[in-house]
Amino acid sequence: MKILVAVKRVVDYNVKVRPKSDGTGVDIANAKMSINPFCEIAVEEAVRLKEKGVATEIVAVSMGAKQSQEQIRTAMALGADRGILVESDTELQPLTIAKCLKAIVDNEKPDLVILGKQSIDGDNNQTGQMLGALTGMGQGTFASEIEIADGKVSVIREVDGGLQTVSLSLPAIVTTDLRLNEPRYASLPNIMKAKKKPLDTTTPEELGVDASPRVQTLKVEPPAERQAGIKVADVAELVDKLKNEAKVF
Amino acid sequence: MALNEHGGLTDDQQQLLDLADKFGREVLFPLAPKMDDEEWWPEEVFPQLGELGLLGITVPEQYGGAGLDMMSAGAIAQGFARWNHAFALSWVVHDNIMMNNLYRNASEFIRNKYLPRLCDGSSIGALALTEPGSGSDALGSMRTTATRDGDDFLLNGTKMFITNGPVADVLLVYAKTDVSRGAKGITAFVVEKDFPGFNVAQKLTKMGYRGSQTAELVFDNCRVPAENVVGEVNMGHKVVMSGLDFERAILTPMLLGICERALEISVEYSQTRKQFDQPISSFQMVQSRLAEMYMLVEAIRSYSYRVLSLTDSVEHGEGGRGEIHMQTAAAVMFAANNTNIILDNAVQIHGGSGYIWETEVNRLFRSTKLMEIGAGTTEVRKVIIAEGLLQS
Numbered sequence: 001m002k003i004l005v006a007v008k009r010v011v012d013y014n015v016k017v018r019p020k021s022d023g024t025g026v027d028i029a030n031a032k033m034s035i036n037p038f039c040e041i042a043v044e045e046a047v048r049l050k051e052k053g054v055a056t057e058i059v060a061v062s063m064g065a066k067q068s069q070e071q072i073r074t075a076m077a078l079g080a081d082r083g084i085l086v087e088s089d090t091e092l093q094p095l096t097i098a099k100c101l102k103a104i105v106d107n108e109k110p111d112l113v114i115l116g117k118q119s120i121d122g123d124n125n126q127t128g129q130m131l132g133a134l135t136g137m138g139q140g141t142f143a144s145e146i147e148i149a150d151g152k153v154s155v156i157r158e159v160d161g162g163l164q165t166v167s168l169s170l171p172a173i174v175t176t177d178l179r180l181n182e183p184r185y186a187s188l189p190n191i192m193k194a195k196k197k198p199l200d201t202t203t204p205e206e207l208g209v210d211a212s213p214r215v216q217t218l219k220v221e222p223p224a225e226r227q228a229g230i231k232v233a234d235v236a237e238l239v240d241k242l243k244n245e246a247k248v249f
Numbered sequence: 250m251a252l253n254e255h256g257g258l259t260d261d262q263q264q265l266l267d268l269a270d271k272f273g274r275e276v277l278f279p280l281a282p283k284m285d286d287e288e289w290w291p292e293e294v295f296p297q298l299g300e301l302g303l304l305g306i307t308v309p310e311q312y313g314g315a316g317l318d319m320m321s322a323g324a325i326a327q328g329f330a331r332w333n334h335a336f337a338l339s340w341v342v343h344d345n346i347m348m349n350n351l352y353r354n355a356s357e358f359i360r361n362k363y364l365p366r367l368c369d370g371s372s373i374g375a376l377a378l379t380e381p382g383s384g385s386d387a388l389g390s391m392r393t394t395a396t397r398d399g400d401d402f403l404l405n406g407t408k409m410f411i412t413n414g415p416v417a418d419v420l421l422v423y424a425k426t427d428v429s430r431g432a433k434g435i436t437a438f439v440v441e442k443d444f445p446g447f448n449v450a451q452k453l454t455k456m457g458y459r460g461s462q463t464a465e466l467v468f469d470n471c472r473v474p475a476e477n478v479v480g481e482v483n484m485g486h487k488v489v490m491s492g493l494d495f496e497r498a499i500l501t502p503m504l505l506g507i508c509e510r511a512l513e514i515s516v517e518y519s520q521t522r523k524q525f526d527q528p529i530s531s532f533q534m535v536q537s538r539l540a541e542m543y544m545l546v547e548a549i550r551s552y553s554y555r556v557l558s559l560t561d562s563v564e565h566g567e568g569g570r571g572e573i574h575m576q577t578a579a580a581v582m583f584a585a586n587n588t589n590i591i592l593d594n595a596v597q598i599h600g601g602s603g604y605i606w607e608t609e610v611n612r613l614f615r616s617t618k619l620m621e622i623g624a625g626t627t628e629v630r631k632v633i634i635a636e637g638l639l640q641s
Contacts, residue, residue, distance in 0.1 A: 014274070185272060188302030188315055191264055 001148075001170070002057045003046040004110035006101060007039040007075045009068040010121040023219045026121075035071040038116025040078070041176040044183040045146065046114055047079035054148050055112075057081050061104055063092050069199060076194035077186035083199040088211050094122075096204065096211050098130035103207035105135055110171060112153060117142050117175040128175035138168035141175040257554040262324045265317075269328025272301070277333035284335050284460020285612050288452070290416055291460075294336065295343075299370025307349045312360055313368030314352075319495070322349075323502035323557040330506025334616050335461040337503050342412045342461075343367070345499040347374035347421050350492040351439070354480045359439055363419050375417035377408035377440075377466055378489060385629050388432035388486055393468060395424035395436060400475055402426070402438065404446070404468040410623075414464025415452045418442050422468070423485050435485035439477040446471030457615030490569025496624045497577035498560045501553035504584040504620055508546045511595040511613050515539060518610075519598055529598070538594045545587045556580035575637040578630040585620035586627065592617050 011017055011026075012034040020027045035043075049055040060075035062068040063086040072083035086100050105113060118125035132139035140146070140155025144163070147154045148170075157164045158177045186194075204211035232238045243249045258266060280291045298304050306322040308314025315321070322345055330337035348367050351374075352360060366372040383390040393406025404424050408414075420440045427434030440447060450465040480488050516539060519530035529535050556576050563573055592614045596603035603610045621627045 185301055186268065187300065188265065188268070188306075190302075191268065192261075192315075195261075 001055050001111040002059065002108065003049060003055045004101075004105065004108055004113045005039070005042050005046045005058060005060050005075065005080060006097075006113070006115040006127070007043060007060050007062045007071045008036040008116070008119045008121075009033050009062060009064055009071045010036045010119050013037055013120055019220045019222050023221055025217065025220050033067070033070070035074045036116050036119040036121075038118060038120070038176050038178070039071075039075075040116075040183045041178070041180050042114040042116050042174075043075045043078050043080060044181045045143075045174075045176060046112075047184075048181065049112075049148065050079065059084060059108060059110065061086065061101065063088065063097055063100055063204075065089055072199055073191075073194050074186065076197045076199075077191045078184065079190070080197075082197055085199060085201045086204060086207065087201050088204050090211050091213055092204075092211060093213050093215055094124050094126035095130055095214060096209060097127050098134055099209040100204055100207050100211075101127070101131050102134040103209060105131070105137075105171075112148070112170060113137070113173045115173070115175045117177055128173055132173050135173075137171050137173050138166075139173040139175070140166050140168055142177040143174050144177050144179045146174055146180070256550055258320065258324060262320050265321050266324040266328045268301075269303070269325040270331060271328075272303070273329045273332030277329060277336050280336070281333045281460070281609075281612065282607065284333070286459075286607075288454055288459050288462070290462050291336075292416075295370035295373055297370070298340070299368065304344055304370050305348060305364065305368030306344055308352045308364055308368060312352070312364035314348075314364065318561045319345075319498060319557045320554065320561065323499060323553065326499060327502040327506040327509075327553075330503040331510040333460075334503065334507050334613070335458045337506065338458050339373075339413055339461040341499055341503055342376065343374045346492065346496045347376045347413075347419075349495055350376065350488065351421060351479065353491070354437065354488045355439070356476075356479075358476055359479065363439060367419060372418035373413055373416050375411055375413035375420045376492075377411045377414070377420055377422045379408065379410050381407055381409045381465075385626055388435055388489065391423065391425055391435060393422075393424040394428065395426050395438065395473070397426075397475075398472075402436075402473045402475060402478075404438065404440070404471040404473055406468050407450070408466040408468075410453065411464050411466055412623075413462055414466050415449050415462040420466075421479065423489060424468075426482050426485075430483060432486050434483050435489070436482045437479035437485045437488045438473050439479060440468075440471065440473055444471055444473060455619075457612075457617065458619055459612075459615075487569060490574075491563070491567065493625060494563070494568040494573055494577040495560055497581040497630075498556045500620055500624055501549065501556060501580050501584040504581075504588045505546070505549050505553050507613055507616055508542075508549055508588055508591045511591050511610065512539070512542045512546050514610055515542065515595045515598045522600070535598060538598055542591050542594050545591050549584045549587055552580045552583055571637070575634050578625065578633040581620065581624060582627055582630040582634075588620065589617045 011028050012032040015031045017026050046058045050058055058080040059082055060072050060080035061084040062072050066087055069085055076083055115128045128141055142158045143155045144158045145156040151170050152167050153172050154167050155174055283289050302315055305314030306317050310316045326337055326341050329340055367374050378387050380392055395402040395404045422438050422440045423435055425434050426436040446469045448467045450467045453463040519535050520528050522529045559576055595610050596614045599610045602608055
């Protein structure tokens with residue numbers, strides 16, 4: 001079976017980012033970029049399925065600027081067999097990404113698509129679900145465990161109330177949560193081998209997708225600094241403040 | 250060397266630096282406090298590095314290595330050193346100072362016998378040159394002897410300050426085979442820790458780089474088969490001297506990693522520490538220190554990468570003399586001396602907390618001095634440079 005894995009290039013999770021002073025976005029000039037941690041978990045899961053003999057081929061796809069190749073190479077160093085870059089210099093929003101992925105799904109016909117549940121830059125948590133709607137494939141989001149048998153994938157989902165198990169017919173979409181697995185390190189020989197793996201490049205236009213943004217960003221500003229707490233004298237004062245200041249009652 | 254977005258590293262080398270940095274941050278950094286507190290050694294890491302292919306960087310693939318260059322090895326030393334310089338030192342000694350030396354000078358028999366296990370991390374390597382009575386005059390005053398006994402040599406003597414000594418499985422050991430020839434009567438041997446007559450006399454407690462293991466070793470009629478002679482009998486001085494050039498070169502990226510981290514945490518601390526109702530980074534005297542640290546870090550980077558790329562073109566049997574001898578001595582002297590200045594500034598910015606043993610900046614600070622003493626003192630480095638300049 002074939003697995004398609006989506007990987008996104010994002011600011012490394014260790015970088016402390018700041019909004020630009022003009023409020024037009026986040027300053028990421030010269031920042032270290034990495035593969036989105038949730039996407040890395042998606043790659044790891046695909047590689048484990050291949051190691052178990054369940055999957056036979058893993059295709060890693062990324063979208064964005066040319067440098068996103070680096071993240072595809074990382075995915076290939078971890079075990080993906082080949083890569084596809086959808087190159088675009090415009091800001092790609094979740095719906096555009098989902099449409100491009102739909103076009104690639106139509107071409108590649110994977111049995112399983114694994115995505116991160118969200119990326120740590122935009123935190124949208126939309127692409128996997130949108131892809132489900134566009135393709136009509138079943139989706140198991142926020143997966144903490146998956147198992148494939150008899151043409152079905154069983155997904156244990158992390159939901160607010162606890163864990164939910166869903167069973168989906170293949171082909172299906174899975175988005176990963178943090179506890180699904182712990183990604184390995186790419187070994188040095190595998191990093192070298194990844195350079196020789198095939199990487200195709202296409203564009204949203206070639207895939208027949210209009211990449212122009214639908215959502216406009218008006219302003220980006222840092223969250224308000226947290227105010228210091230206070231001590232209350234007794235329960236009565238606490239209740240009064242909850243009622244009249246916090247207005248939670 | 251063209252400058253690029255990675256400050257001189259190729260894309261491949263940058264990827265190695267990223268891998269070493271990630272492994273350093275996630276695996277080596279959490280080990281550092283216990284190593285520093287207890288001079289503790291994390292046994293599980295070397296096999297892990299073997300699996301990741303991060304051992305034997307400069308050793309060809311046929312022996313289990315990666316077959317890459319000194320710049321690549323340097324990138325790994327740099328990445329590790331940012332997070333755990335003590336471990337980086339152990340790695341450098343194993344991978345380059347011992348293994349690269351062994352590969353460059355040893356027979357096919359020795360290469361095939363020892364390199365694969367050093368490359369997969371099942372064996373740890375060390376190099377034993379210094380003795381209690383022999384430091385800067387390492388060759389002339391060497392007292393350890395090796396005398397022929399049938400098919401073997403019998404080693405007798407003591408080696409001092411040997412990094413990885415307490416945990417090493419395979420050691421490159423220098424001993425005098427012809428005392429009458431002085432420095433030209435030395436031979437290099439491969440010694441296994443299980444050879445009869447080999448003993449770790451004591452594990453030493455250090456000021457810095459704590460957790461990287463250091464020992465005094467005693468050879469008491471230690472029996473070493475003649476096939477374990479590295480290079481030729483009485484030609485050990487060549488092995489020592491060319492090895493020292495590589496050693497000095499590979500120590501510079503380790504110092505760079507230490508300095509990068511010292512600058513990073515100093516910038517962070519200066520922006521969070523408040524005095525007079527403002528971050529101390531708003532004071533020009535703190536800014537001046539940060540600017541000076543940055544300048545020195547970048548200068549060490551440039552010299553480090555330059556000297557590493559120079560060592561890549563040293564032919565087999567070369568080194569230990571001429572331009573490369575001067576360059577490596579100058580580069581490590583520059584890096585070591587300026588590391589001391591950077592670390593001094595880092596602690597000053599951290600103020601009282603920087604004087605507390607368990608803080609990261611204090612651990613970094615205690616790495617001062619060693620690289621001015623090991624691999625040739627600053628004095629010896631100056632002699633090498635001056636001799637090179639004045640001979641004609």
